[in-house]
Amino acid sequence: MIKQIEGGVCAPLGFTANGVLAGIKAGRTKNDLALIYSEKPCNAAGVFTKNLVKAEAVKLTRQNLKNGKAQGVIANSGNANACTGEQGAKNALRMAQAAAKALNIASDDVIVCSTGVIGQQINIEAIEKALPNLADGLSKTGNAAAREAIMTTDTVYKEVAVEFELGGKTVHIGTMAKGSGMIHINMGTMLSFMTTDCAISSEMLDSALRETIEGTYNCISVDGDTSTNDTLTILANGMAGNAEITEKNADYALFVEALNQINTMMARKIAADGEGAEHLIECVVKGAKTVESARVLAKSVISSSLVKAAFFGADANWGRILCAMGYSGELFTPEKVSVTFTNSKGTVEVFKNGVPLNFDEDKAKIVLTEKEVQILVDLEEGNCTGTAWGCDLTYNYVKINGDYRT
Amino acid sequence: MIKQIEGGVCAPLGFTANGVLAGIKAGRTKNDLALIYSEKPCNAAGVFTKNLVKAEAVKLTRQNLKNGKAQGVIANSGNANACTGEQGAKNALRMAQAAAKALNIASDDVIVCSTGVIGQQINIEAIEKALPNLADGLSKTGNAAAREAIMTTDTVYKEVAVEFELGGKTVHIGTMAKGSGMIHINMGTMLSFMTTDCAISSEMLDSALRETIEGTYNCISVDGDTSTNDTLTILANGMAGNAEITEKNADYALFVEALNQINTMMARKIAADGEGAEHLIECVVKGAKTVESARVLAKSVISSSLVKAAFFGADANWGRILCAMGYSGELFTPEKVSVTFTNSKGTVEVFKNGVPLNFDEDKAKIVLTEKEVQILVDLEEGNCTGTAWGCDLTYNYVKINGDYRT
Numbered sequence: 104m105i106k107q108i109e110g111g112v113c114a115p116l117g118f119t120a121n122g123v124l125a126g127i128k129a130g131r132t133k134n135d136l137a138l139i140y141s142e143k144p145c146n147a148a149g150v151f152t153k154n155l156v157k158a159e160a161v162k163l164t165r166q167n168l169k170n171g172k173a174q175g176v177i178a179n180s181g182n183a184n185a186c187t188g189e190q191g192a193k194n195a196l197r198m199a200q201a202a203a204k205a206l207n208i209a210s211d212d213v214i215v216c217s218t219g220v221i222g223q224q225i226n227i228e229a230i231e232k233a234l235p236n237l238a239d240g241l242s243k244t245g246n247a248a249a250r251e252a253i254m255t256t257d258t259v260y261k262e263v264a265v266e267f268e269l270g271g272k273t274v275h276i277g278t279m280a281k282g283s284g285m286i287h288i289n290m291g292t293m294l295s296f297m298t299t300d301c302a303i304s305s306e307m308l309d310s311a312l313r314e315t316i317e318g319t320y321n322c323i324s325v326d327g328d329t330s331t332n333d334t335l336t337i338l339a340n341g342m343a344g345n346a347e348i349t350e351k352n353a354d355y356a357l358f359v360e361a362l363n364q365i366n367t368m369m370a371r372k373i374a375a376d377g378e379g380a381e382h383l384i385e386c387v388v389k390g391a392k393t394v395e396s397a398r399v400l401a402k403s404v405i406s407s408s409l410v411k412a413a414f415f416g417a418d419a420n421w422g423r424i425l426c427a428m429g430y431s432g433e434l435f436t437p438e439k440v441s442v443t444f445t446n447s448k449g450t451v452e453v454f455k456n457g458v459p460l461n462f463d464e465d466k467a468k469i470v471l472t473e474k475e476v477q478i479l480v481d482l483e484e485g486n487c488t489g490t491a492w493g494c495d496l497t498y499n500y501v502k503i504n505g506d507y508r509t
Numbered sequence: 510m511i512k513q514i515e516g517g518v519c520a521p522l523g524f525t526a527n528g529v530l531a532g533i534k535a536g537r538t539k540n541d542l543a544l545i546y547s548e549k550p551c552n553a554a555g556v557f558t559k560n561l562v563k564a565e566a567v568k569l570t571r572q573n574l575k576n577g578k579a580q581g582v583i584a585n586s587g588n589a590n591a592c593t594g595e596q597g598a599k600n601a602l603r604m605a606q607a608a609a610k611a612l613n614i615a616s617d618d619v620i621v622c623s624t625g626v627i628g629q630q631i632n633i634e635a636i637e638k639a640l641p642n643l644a645d646g647l648s649k650t651g652n653a654a655a656r657e658a659i660m661t662t663d664t665v666y667k668e669v670a671v672e673f674e675l676g677g678k679t680v681h682i683g684t685m686a687k688g689s690g691m692i693h694i695n696m697g698t699m700l701s702f703m704t705t706d707c708a709i710s711s712e713m714l715d716s717a718l719r720e721t722i723e724g725t726y727n728c729i730s731v732d733g734d735t736s737t738n739d740t741l742t743i744l745a746n747g748m749a750g751n752a753e754i755t756e757k758n759a760d761y762a763l764f765v766e767a768l769n770q771i772n773t774m775m776a777r778k779i780a781a782d783g784e785g786a787e788h789l790i791e792c793v794v795k796g797a798k799t800v801e802s803a804r805v806l807a808k809s810v811i812s813s814s815l816v817k818a819a820f821f822g823a824d825a826n827w828g829r830i831l832c833a834m835g836y837s838g839e840l841f842t843p844e845k846v847s848v849t850f851t852n853s854k855g856t857v858e859v860f861k862n863g864v865p866l867n868f869d870e871d872k873a874k875i876v877l878t879e880k881e882v883q884i885l886v887d888l889e890e891g892n893c894t895g896t897a898w899g900c901d902l903t904y905n906y907v908k909i910n911g912d913y914r915t
Contacts, residue, residue: 153836154832154835154836155834155835155836155837155839155840155841156831156832156834156835156843157835183828185828185831185832186828186831186843186860186863186865187865188844188863188864188865220826220828221826221828221829221831221832222827222831222859222865223865224865326814326815327733327812327813327814328813328814328815328829328832328833329832329835329836330832331828331831331832331835406733407733407734408732408733408734408814408906408910409732409734409910412906412907412909412910412911413910413911415907415911416910416911416912418911418912420626420627421628422589422591422592422626422627422737423627423734425562425591425592425627425628426560426562426591426627426735426736426737427734428561428562429560429561429562429563429737430560430561430734430735431561433561434561435561437561437562437592438594454592454628457592458594459592459593459594459628459629459630496907496910497907498904498907498908500814500818500907501821501902501903501904501906501907502904504814504815504818504819504822505818505819505821505822505824506822506824
């Protein structure tokens with residue numbers, strides 16, 4: 104049984120964290136610099152943005168994770184350190200070195216992440232100055248300070264931790280992430296940091312991470328933009344004392360199941376707190392021939408600006424759902440499709456086997472006005488299901504992004 | 510020389526048009542039903558939506574154009590007649606038959622187009638009732654009534670006509686289109702109707718149409734949604750008396766050049782009047798290895814929600830341009846790229862060979878506040894250029910689409 108617990112990235116044995124306000128971006132009053140540390144060296148893995156234009160932190164962290172080892176994470180908000188040329192590369196390295204010095208570990212065992220505006224040089228002096236205090240303050244309750252430091256336009260922090268039994272030992276996994284904008288499906292994720300005390304080889308850790316993101320972080324979209332900085336990393340320090348997972352056995356399967364559970368919760372949290380979002384839209388496509396096909400269709404629906412705007416207006420404009428499925432590139436038979444809106448307030452069937460239904464508009468309004476709405480699409484062509492998560496397109500999304508830089 | 514003239518779809522010899530208010534959608538006060546007629550039978554060609562979910566009118570018109578012949582166009586706004594099942598198919602056919610009867614031509618020589626809300630049955634009786642009067646009123650100045658009838662959320666009509674000499678004869682091409690929303694690059698277009706008195710075979714007409722859309726209608730995006738109804742058709746009645754174009758000779762090249770010119774103007778008009786738009790964004794990518802690559806990059810930039818929102822705020826957030834290029838799937842060297850904003854108010858260079866510049870923010874604000882802004886990207890990798898057109902993402906886009914159906 105996989106049980107949800109408190110503590111975020113500090114929930115696993117041996118991990119501490121902290122966050123401080125370093126003053127990276129003028130005017131910020133929340134923390135902007137986060138540190139995560141494991142008292143034992145970790146096996147580590149990461150998934151990164153597929154964007155050709157990569158932030159300097161991404162380039163450095165990919166390099167540092169090549170040996171499958173790491174022991175600490177330094178992450179800032181307020182500046183993406185992307186499109187910053189040679190100076191940006193030097194600054195990313197200085198960030199790793201400053202963290203390494205404060206933690207007394209090797210600088211290539213540091214994971215570096217940045218998020219914020221693209222194309223401005225980062226205030227590296229502020230980061231270097233803040234690091235000794237940041238490291239001194241590391242604690243088992245520091246997840247609260249750390250999770251705040253990675254928030255940009257996020258309105259709530261995103262954090263989950265779970266525990267489960269593995270061969271008689273209790274294993275923990277914790278995670279925190281930032282979300283909000285420049286989020287799309289063709290990515291690793293935005294910034295997401297996972298920790299675990301599970302004993303697992305670097306190779307199996309990497310494999311588990313890649314398995315879990317396909318149906319979780321890769322199934323969310325806020326605005327169709329894949330950022331330059333997307334990074335998802337996991338550190339495993341083995342302190343739970345379980346028999347190390349070195350092959351795809353039953354323990355591996357359970358570990359992946361736990362990752363899926365934790366990352367599904369995080370995916371929902373990120374979509375629900377998309378920039379300006381008032382509604383979480385969950386699209387479930389069932390009756391597909393393959394899981395991949397179902398996911399492509401579900402992602403196309405939740406990525407459509409017109410579907411998103413209709414949800415903002417609580418308008419049961421289901422034709423846009425069919426339209427978005429139609430341009431997804433996946434094959435299906437429109438004449439077989441059924442569409443239903445559902446949540447705790449009720450269920451409204453609007454389209455049945457290719458024919459529009461006369462549905463109760465008042466009831467639809469009540470369902471669609473809720474914070475969370477599920478779009479259920481049945482293709483009636485197979486037995487596979489895929490789910491994707493998005494949010495509505497609101498005035499506030501436009502407002503936030505019309506004046507983000509200044 | 511290709512000269513711009515008045516008259517829209519009625520500019521070519523032998524073409525008349527009209528528009529009336531048939532009452533297809535309750536509350537509309539503008540015309541909603543348009544008719545175009547050629548006194549002589551025409552060679553005809555069409556390009557249609559690539560959306561798997563196709564409107565009933567699209568299915569019928571594709572069928573009717575298979576023989577490369579047509580003589581009239583009937584088009585309505587207020588209802589897309591898409592996702593309407595068998596009854597919708599019957600209604601599209603009744604629309605063709607009613608127009609054919611009023612024009613005294615064969616029903617398979619009628620091009621049928623619909624635009625509006627998806628998933629509701631069309632008021633076919635209103636259309637049938639209006640058709641005799643609509644046909645009686647056909648005239649050489651009826652382009653004004655017709656161009657109004659195809660507008661949905663458009664704030665201005667889109668119409669262009671040109672004339673040029675071909676072998677000593679004056680040839681005319683006219684066009685009208687609706688634009689505004691559910692517009693994206695992977696399409697034929699929205700509804701667009703072209704007429705010409707040029708003598709040209711069906712085969713060459715089809716070829717010319719496909720050649721011209723790649724760099725015009727297929728290079729615009731308003732919101733990333735490809736509609737179920739996109740249709741671009743052209744009717745050529747040969748009345749200009751030029752030697753019929755039956756091969757890809759110099760006359761063909763000139764005809765394609767005229768099509769390119771007219772459709773570039775229309776593409777700009779459609780992007781500038783995108784739903785809620787306050788700015789026309791033209792992205793020119795030069796120094797590319799191929800035209801296709803340049804276009805893919807330009808399209809990715811003008812399709813980005815974050816770039817669009819930044820333009821709404823007149824914010825020189827050029828990092829988002831690099832980001833959008835980076836996830837386009839095209840290869841380029843970020844370290845070589847330069848980015849400039851330019852228009853009649855001035856030129857501001859913001860990124861030069863991979864390095865951010867300290868630019869004058871006040872001057873940038875002045876340039877970006879203008880109605881039309883050009884983003885000039887230089888890849889420095891080749892000699893090819895591609896252009897795409899889009900618009901900003903505004904509160905009004907969200908407002909219009911949050912409550913479109915009701």
